[in-house]
Amino acid sequence: MSEAFAVLRRDTFRAFRPPAKIALSKWCEESIVLPSSLSSQPGRMRLWPHQRAIADSIGDPTVERVSVLKSVRVGYSQLLVAAIGHYVTNDPSPVLVVLPADADCRTFMTGSIEPTFAESPSLRAALAANGDRNVMLEKRFPGGSLKLVSARAPRNLRGHTARILFLDEVDAFEHDARGEGDPVVLAERRTLSYADRKIVMGSTPVDELTSPIVRAYDASDRRVYECPCPCCGTFTELKWSMIEWPADRPDEAAYRCPDCEELVGEDRKPWMIEHGRWRATAPHVVGHHGYRMNALISLLSNARWGRLAAEFLVAKRSPETLKAFTTTLLAEPWRDAGEELDETALAARAEPIGLDRIPAEVLVLSCGCDVQDDRIELSTVGWTADGAALILAHDVVWGSPRQGDTWREVDDLLKRTFIHVNGGLLRIDSAIVDSGSGGHTDAVYAFCKPRTGRRVFAGKGVPGFSRKAVEVSKARDIRLMLVGVDAVKSELMTRLQSGRTIRFSHSLSPSWFEQLTGERRIVRYSRGQPVRAFERISGRRVEALDCVVYAFAARRLVLLDMGRRAEEVATSAMPTARPAVTRSKWLEGR
DSSP states (O other), X not given: OOHHHHHHHHHHHHHHSOOOXXXXXXHHHHHOEEOTTTOSSOEEOOOOHHHHHHXXXXXXXXXXXXEEEEOSSSSHHHHHHHHHHHHHHTSOOEXXXXXXXHHHHHHHIIIIIHXXXXXXXXXXXXXXXXXXXXXXXXXXXXXXXXEEEESSSGGGGTTOOOSEEEEESGGGOOOOTTOXXXXXXXHHHTTXXXXXXXXXXXXXXXXXXXXXXXXXXXXXXXXXEEEEOTTTOOXXXXXXXXXXXXXXXXXXXXXXXXXXXXXXOGGGHHHHHHTOEEEXXXXXXXXXXXXXXXXXXXOSGGGOHHHHHHHHHHHTTSHHHHHHHHHHTSOOOBOOSOSSOOHHHHHTTEESOBTTBBOXXXXXXXXXXEEOSSEEEEEEEEEETTOOEEEEEEEEXXXXXXXXXXXXXXXXXXXXXXXXXXXXXXXXXXXXXXXXXXTOHHHHHHHHGGGGGGTEEEEEEEOOTTSOSEEEXXXXXXXXXXXXXXXXXXXXXXXXXXXXXXXXXXXXXXXXHHHHTOXXXXXXXXXXXXXXXXXXXXXXXXXXXXXXXXXXXHHTTOOOOHHHHHHHTTSOSOOOOOOOOOOOXXXXXX
């Protein structure tokens, strides 16, 4: 009998067999033992009230899809591991888990799945039966297999067929640059040969217009977790607008009931959560259960209302930290105020500051350099202890990048020292020079390689909104910095829209502001799916924008004690010269 026919016959019989009834929530609490490395409360798994219904939906064979729009600190990762254990032991099938990146796959397998399986007696032998055929991210067991793959490359999703599909943190999935399609859609296609497939998708949301988990939740029966008020009994979904605290005392945060307006303290929260219930707001949808939950219903100590209030007071200081608080803790997608910037409005915010008049709060200087055929442009940005950016100067060195005199002038600019208002001296702490365009890569490498000891690095922009702002390339001949230009531009645009955390020198020209706003953020549709992108506005130059992006990335390369730096700039002594570092070729090869 051919393998293809065997698979067809198995799936045919499965389609007609009665579905196995099992309360997954009960099985989890009876069978799963959490290790201390994974849980703050190790031992037998005890599900919170809001987790039980999600677990039972995942284990229900009549439910094809489960979509979880969630925050962090709600125990979803532990529930995901338990659900994988259920399908390995109780309903063996090909199981496919898709995560944003390869590193996420390795961490999830070695940090969550393997420790939990090793700690749980009923799971301990499950993945060891075919140990000789196992590799790190692919395990086989009687009746099925478990594979973890990255969504970053479409080839990872080819050649895999699965009946059970888990998609985690889908809002961090990146579309393939070659246009091969949405990784969520590609993964779901791997389940089409199974009549009784199960697709479980979970994520914290990111941007409202492009969020896959928001679209999936909207297509579901849209369940919300409602808690009763201890005073009037009214059931309400807990939202951030209902949390209040006295001025300067966030630890006293409490819930204000929107019905009776009584203030309910943190001590009543466990009772509210225990007596809560899930309510489907679109009950006409069948076979697709959707759950929305935020950290306000978490019973973890680091999700106390007072703790969240304190975190909010810190987060609201800048738009990027406020966005992180909103998406990761409140499970609310971020909505941008606008997608285009007004250069005139930005220029009107210029102040009498600059490299000759550095404000007292500036403690770090970074520089971004853009290389053109006839010039090299440099923007210098000052940074405060709390992360505010002050764009202090923009310089243009005219001359071909192929000529040594041009680079000597650039080097002189990067070696300058500046008098701080407190009497001390500052120098440029780090710089990134763009090497990825214009055919000047070799010249940039030749300039940067002997200056890495001064934190002067060659850089190359790489697309992707979920990329790190900067990371070291695996190239062996030079320390090349890969700059996540989309991610940095998105942060920059959010800061500029807020009007609070970026300040400008009066020395910057009107043309510079026009270049800074030379791109806009848009949403395109690729194979029917919305994709974020930046596009250049027709007729605009963008050298200033590129310089600032690289200066923002260069700041990430400076790790220092800001308190100590503040003491240094308060003394007139010259800053200690950085030691020259000669890298051993033998060490680089290790």
